[in-house]
Amino acid sequence: MSSVRPEYPRPHFDRSHAWLTLNGDWDFTVDPSGTANPRDLAARAQWPQTITVPFAWETEASGVAANWLEYGWYRRTLTVPADWHGLRVVLHFGAVHHQARVWVGDVEVGGHEGGYTPFEFDITDALAGRTEATVLVRVWAPVDKREIVHGKQRSIPRDDYDDCAFTPTSGIWQPVWLEARPATYVSGLALTPGENLDAIVADISVAGPDAARARLTVQATGGDPVTTVAGADGRVRVTLPVTEPRLWSPADPYLYGVTVTLDSGDGTDQVRSATGLRRIETRGDHLLLNGERLYVRGVLDQGYWPHSGMTAPDDRGFVTDLELARESGFNLVRKHLKLEDPRFLHHADRMGMLVWAEPASTGTFTPEAAARFEAQIAPMVARDGNHPSVVIWGLYNEEWGLDWDVPGDPAKQDAVRRAYDLLKSLDATRPVVDNSGWTHVATDLVDWHIYDETPAGWAAKVRSLLAERTTGFPVGLGGGSIVHKLLMSDGGPTPAVPNLNSEYGGGKTSVERGWNQRWQTQELRRHDVLSGYVWTELYDIEHEFAGVYAFDRTLKDSGVSPASAAHADTVLVVDAQPLAPGRDLVTGPDRKAAFDVRISHHGPAPERIAVAAVWGPVLGSAEGLVPAAGPAAVTVEPYRLSEPVHICEGLPDGAPAARLHLLAVRACDGQVIGGTCVDVAVR
Template sequence: MEESIMEYPRPHFDRSHSWSSLNGEWDFRADTEPGWNRTITVPFAWETPASGIEAHWLPVAWYRRLVTVPAGWAGQRVVLHFGAVHHEATVWVNDVEVVKHRGGYTPFEADITDALRGEGPQEVVVRVCAPLDKRELAHGKQRSIPRDDYDGVCFTPSSGIWQSVWLEARPATYVAGLKLRPSAGLDAIEVEARVAGPSESVLHLTLRGTDTTVEVPAVEGVARAVLPVAGPRLWSPDDPHLYHVDARLTSADGTDEVAAYTGLRRVEVIGEDLYLNGRRLFVRGVLDQGYWPRTGITAPDDAALRRDIELAAAAGYNLVRKHLKLEDPRFVHHADVLGMLVWAEPASTGRFSAESVTAFEEQIAPMVERDGDSPAIVIWGLYNEEWGLDWDIPGDPAKQQATARAYELLKALDPSRPAVDNSGWTHVKTDLLDWHYYDESAASWGRTVAALMDGEQDDFPVRLGPDYVVRKKLAGSPSQPLRGLPNLNSEYGGGFTCVERAWHLRWQTQELRRHDRLAGYVYTEMYDIEHESAGLLDFERRAKDLAGVNPADVNATTTLVLDVVPVAPGRDLLSESREVTVPVRVSHHGSEPVNGHLHTAWTPVFGPAPDAFGAAGPWIEAKPFLLSGPAEVGAALPAGWTSGRLHIALVSDGEIVARSAVDVDTHTAPVIGDDPAA
């Protein structure tokens, strides 16, 4: 775990030339214990094996460590940084209280210079309060006692210091924030620096690797400038090019140096479509909740953050929805570097009250401040499924107002990205009309999606408990329009075994691809977590038995849509004879049209796609973002076979550009529990 200890924790606001990590072993004791009788490994929550503590339902605990300030920092201010501590932290240095912070997912700092004593070791003590009752706190998926309404999808709490701790040195007059945004024309970087301290100062900005420099004085704590970019290279998933800006602030107190970066890219809502850099964007997303088996909500090392993004990309996804968690900033950094789009959102609360609304809103500004420079983040989320709003936005004007206010707070800070007010349903004020729909029947899934997309209905069933199903409307107030905004299904999936889940992944995703109105989807989810076995991978990020389904084919830029209502896993299509005919369409989200011949091949049921296909079949072509008309593919089961998987591939210029499959069964007896007409 040494790598996570040594990686600089704040890559979007980089003062790594002058920092010292405080991760590692700290003294530890519960509030009821008389002495420092244990050690804990920071930054892992005290519930986790990686911490060395594994204490559960511990409401208050203490940390202690002796730290040495580097001798080369003499004459500068020494600042103590915490990436995140759940939930309320009070910090003393040499018995002097230096900071108190509330909020388990947001960073905080303290200038500890005046509390230091001499040149020897300095004592840092942290008291952490992690209430068992988290319902009015921003806690996301951490379990609470008493329980949240959504406790069935919650996990082990993660209390205490769970992100990096470190020291930095800076002058008394310093850069406190550095906001970078692409210009409207995507040919310059607009810079806004916040400056703090007693002295007049001048900000020198350099676009790294170029001769572009700007010098601007700080006026009333702010310095603004524009850095033109010659021959701009736009950031996109295909070319995640980053521009680094070096900032040097000079004053009578000395020189402060900070580095930051961003990408030149623009994300827009135009009518019912999303656009990235002027090109239509179809979101192929996956839910990522940011949990690991032995380390909780802290990644085991920096490589694990990068690996999760690589796994999502390998499964064909172009976006990760980091669910109800302000993830470690290095995750966002890796997304920037690798070209993975991100939907970012704060942690949820558990019930509605003035206190919970305040706790939720307190996350919004730090979220934008910390991660707003990231080109990878293209969507901001806020509330989720009325959690913390008692599942009752339509019935309470106060909850409608809280939802709208969260949206307004966010958009005032960052109007450059679309924002979702309450993901899932009952929207009040939103840029994206997203919905969460789970259904174990492939037939009713397809019908409901079609009805939502065609405008025949504006509500759908949601199971809020084992025997409690309600119909949730897309709009939570009369003022929310149901047309003119992009539609996204931002949670879906089904099945209780990995084979069933792969089956639903394939057929439900193809039904989403059938509808040209849809702006994208987010599948639930990338990997299992504790008791929740809904992942494409297990909790250790290992492959599962997906019965021959390759998620990369399901989520490809070009996919095949079969006009089949599947019956059950292994029995998609029931036939009275060995000969079958399957109408095939093409969903294509590339920039140019695609065409080619459809080819077929047989394997046993659940068999993976073969390397070789048969002779060319019918010709088919598709335009970007328009579902093609059908081409009929005919095939006969091999002699002696009573069932098999018919693989269908679109081959263009000798290359396979899309695949799908259908399991054919000539045993046409009804399947118990399946009703494709239901």
């Protein structure tokens, strides 16, 4: 088996008892004019290059590192295992950007358009009884990507959002593999929790010549097998009762395995999957997970790696990013403008990380571009719908691919509404965001994106949206241009649905970004009506230095303002307007820092919490510092900002500046469960 991404690539639809990876070295050649002849290429003795699949041809990991190449060809020999005799042989591609045509031997077996969705070809007839054949793949990846789905990939000519776009990802960028199955086989398996979270509902599709007579045995972890027969249309729904159900949540990410065994005149097929018993829903302006309030503490994750682009260098890469998000206090990852490799969601499921999933965008609006965007929706649900970690579906982002003009164009409003309606028709179990961050048309969540590095400006914009319920907000588009964005396309009030800030951040240096993360997040926690937020972002990418971590996933200097403190269950909210990093407040002649602090607690039950203060050096850590005993405790209700606690502390003798650490101490056991800090200087 290849040592390049050797793990089974499709755990949500697992037929790993009969598979063979095709990752690794393939022959490769460029085709500048796009006119090469497949018959000639297949027969050519020597090819000029070798490429490592599944890494895009722009990347160092591919061994090619070719930028702005539009046409490339891949070739390799495949050998079918002898024990697959009598079975159908299927060639799978996880994703190829943007358009692929595939030959086996001298037979063209099919083509596919769309750089983020999987596809497959039954190549049995093309093999014609042979166990060895040449596979040839032609890929077209246009440099002008504006009318195709490409997310954050750079385009020539440029997109409107080119300033935050990255190196393109062209060619095969997700795994390639073979599978064997009978002529009559399980073609689809969709798993959803039962209405009362005490059963798993399996919607199964069967294809092949004996589909109408196929016998199915379906079994979930710990349950009895259920036997049934496929309907005339090859579809069947099976309900699998679960005794003593164990609900999936970030605190207990328990997964139920589901196995489908099909018996027909063509033989036996088996597919395994897994899901969790959990319900995500909205109720008024609250998000609920399993009936309990959910506050999203999210982080943007764009799915790029230093030497391998949009492809994780190895399976551990997905786990590392999820671990870093959790260690930083986040409970959700917004996988931005990218249908990520299914292995990522597999790990999110088992690790208990929530996911906001969304497809890639186009760069401009035309009927063809809108159709290509919508073409991703059904494959997204079919591929990723079994994952309990996915709790929010996104669609458009900031009117990208809509020419930044939803309110002014009914055709674009229709495109947004059409995408929303399609997604809800395919999956009504999750909330859907129609156009993240800017003007909404039809949505289950109202979210907005604000970037403002001035504390006063940030606080005013947040207050305007959450306390004053304004119907729009200013957005900077670069070059000093500011436009007023409506929250709803009709200019009216927002519906009674949960409200989220789904992008924020700011700062030129990592210390400034740590400072903004601390103060801006506090400001969001001041408003109880909010259902959560998404910080921009988990790690740097190429020229974009907005991450908690660097591109190589090393922790950046935050001025000792750790993300884990900003995004904790319990956060202290300071009633002050900070001046600058290292100089939040300036004292008067009395050298005293005086202000109020409030407590935002998102635990499951009320807590008696005291706020203790202790001095340390500016930009220093609270580690090892012991607060003075005796502060009075207040009772803090979950998701309700506490009454103010007044702080008045004099600077240490002789110190021109110091950091005042504020610690939330649980009264019952003295444990520190949250905190913040204020850097104080003499005027």
